Amino acid sequence: MEFQFIDGANIDDSARKQIRSSVMKGRNTGKKRPRREPIRPAKPRVLLPNVAGSNRREQDGHGSSQAQTPVSRILATVGNDLTVVRYPKPLEPQMQRVIRQFMSMASTIIYPKELCLDVQESHSIWFEYFQSDEAFFHCLLAMAQAYTDWAQGGQGESIKVMRYLSETYRCINQKLKLEGTPDDPTVAVVMSMTMHNNLLRAPGGAKVHLNALQRMVELRGGLTSFSGIFLIHKICRTDIEFSLQSGAIPRFYRDKFPYDMVRSSQIWMNASCKAFLTATNAHIYNIDIQSIFRDISCASTYMNSMRGTNQRLEPLMFQEILIAMGYRLMRVCPLDGARNLSPADDACQLALLAMVSTMLLRKGISKLTYPSLAGLFRDSIAKIADDPTADNGFLLWLLFLAGVSIFDVKDDAWLLLRIQNIITSMGLRSLDDTKTVLENYPWITYFHDEPALELWDIATKF
Template identity: 25%
Template sequence: MTPGSKSPGEIHFIVSTGTKKPDPEMRKLIRSHVMIGKNRGKTLPPRKKKTADSSPENSNPSHRYAETTATLDIIPRKVGSDLSFIRFADTIEESAVAVILQFSSIAKKALFPLESCIDFGAKEKAWMEALTLDAAYLHAMAFSAQDYFDLLPGRANFSLDNSARVAAPHVVKTLQLLRERLEMSAEHNVKLIKGSFSTAAVVLCLVFHAHLMGEQQAALHHMRGLRKIVDLGGGLPSLSNNLKLMLEILRCDVGMALHYGSKPLFFVNPSWEPYWPYPEFTSYSQTSAPSLEYCKFTGNLDPELARAWEVTKKFSVLVNHAASTRQKLPKEFLLDTMASVMYPILHLPSGHFELGSLDEAIRLGLLAYCSSVFLQWAGVRLPYMHFPAMYRNCLVNLRLPELNEDSNSDNSSSPLLLWLLMVGAVSVFGDCDNAWLKPWLRVNIELCGGSNSWDVIQRVLSSFIWIGLVHDVPGKAVFHSASSSGQYHH
């Protein structure tokens, strides 16, 4: 067959029997076959089209589609998700990893109401790297992150049974891996857990999950295990280079004590003094405190309580200043204030103050206030069982002394009582307390002259100890909720 007689779809055979060069048409055919596939995928500079080039071959859309497809075929398509190439410490479903990463991206704001005023430093890589190194930590984060999102308000389908079912495989795996690690540590002189922050973090996750599921004995058992792990590593001083972990441990310890009415496991003989070596902040707290016309009662307090009140007041003033000026306080402020206020109060022996006395009311009021500042999560009300009942019993039996010099005044105690009630409402009391709490709040709001204005009441509350960033929004909501048929206005 001659080249000129070729037809589409035919296979061409070229036979050469002599030394004579093929004619131009034959050479063109040979060259076209040799170059098939050679230029596929190369990007060529655009050619200037000839205006007269209107041949059917160049105008055919099928030809242009074939050329484009040939070029795109060399670009590998995306395989899997963005998480596909991360080598985690253990096999885990992608949905669980997504929840972990979502929680990690908001963890500081979610766990610390004062996040905008506290300098926590750069995000520590070790907490994320542990997901690729520690299988127990990976599974612990899986159920803990899911637990957090389950606690958020508005979860219509949330139930403890469903949450436990979702978390169960990860909890079982975490306990299995942790048990193996502890057994191996016993054989190797605890080298596997000494200095390992992730092991303590795993136990913290187990404490929280057991607490959320209502498993008191399991929660306290894990808490005691956490204390042993910290002691094996050299005690709390060994965590001085990881203040975030220390803060989380102490928050968990205090939270368990408030919930179950038990004693904290750390600082059995507390002597923690707040370490505030920052003159630019401490000088402000001493000279710029708000009017304290209602705080004369502190002179009648037990010395330990008076000291705790003053430390908390100073801290609150500093935080309010930092919020208004958009500054950030060192994270040591948060840790030191919490430890120096809450631990001494919690370690006071049971019945140390008489029920209904001023000392007992201030002790419980400070604990409620500090729980909202140091323990509660943003947007989540962590459950308490023992403490709200104890606080309510104290308020119902409260016998406040006359606090103003004018002992004939009928409302001399109302500002302090209003503060005690409001702190409980925004911190620990729930909807079940509305029947007795709202009428009492309403009466004391009227006695303080703020029946028509939240601003008036906010100034009264701020004259004690109050952090606007944390307390103003829920406090204003309580103020309006306590009003009779919405008769109070802003």
């Protein structure tokens, strides 16, 4: 028997491939090879895991610094938390940019970087709502688009904003039909809608949403039943803003003024005594107003002392100062109630409320209108100006605070004339001389110095 052997030395690559293919036929017939996929851990739902831990700070003798965690180190490398947003629905790159710009702007206004430490927890909460709740998703798109339209000179609500709002209302109505008690994202949406109408100077729409917000908070058992401090602060700020614009009595109340923080400072005793003497010289005798005047004077001195240093205020403490100040002032004498205060007490209360307006939504935002507060404040200033026994320093503070807060000085000749007269009578030759007097009263450099410079230039050239 003769054997035939295949000579593999003289074949090309194509023939060799055909031989191997033929040999393997039959061996793999009917066999299925299971496909193995690598096991990957499920992606976290929250945008920034462990972000709460990344905000712990260590105090030292020269200020405070933020402890670095793996998340915070990554964020520091790529930019910030806004650069890694995961969107629950497809969004065009332009809209993604709008969202990032809006969130960055909102954070800067609420927690001024020059005054406050960075707060990443706030971002993580709103992003969690943004990713998990459809109503909040559409609501945030509406807010962001409205801000962009305003920044570009738009008036009113654009078609895009109306479309997002329509989707927001649809989702809210569906959720309310299913929910026995509104959850945090639902409350946050209604709060945001109220704030949106406040910014649009639409008190009618704001009142409707604030009524709904009040009812939801009541269903939850009041503000104290909420565990999220950031949401509580936003609700209170929205409530105060609406009351300032409309003159209505606030719906809620919160007073957690951080006495432990302010009184622990070395400046407390001197600032407290100075505030008492200043209030007495200005004929401010109402006990409640004196107390508020002292507290905000000490807080202002505390915040001004941090200027030019590495120290920053805890952001939640800043919010508590603002909220306590607003609610306590309105409890003394509501704007739409009877004005049974003395002229000096009346003017001081209104001036401090005007100061609250500069701390709410004003840094980087055009002046909002406060018709009720503005009318009362103008009348109270006139009474002090016409009183020959009134303290000139007190009148100067009233006039400058009015100009940097709720009045458009370019259109208010009465204010500019009174500023000219008081500057002349006191012999003040520069803004620095004027600031020396103003800083005896509640005056926060970050909020008030820049508009005061503009006011000085306009008044001295009027």
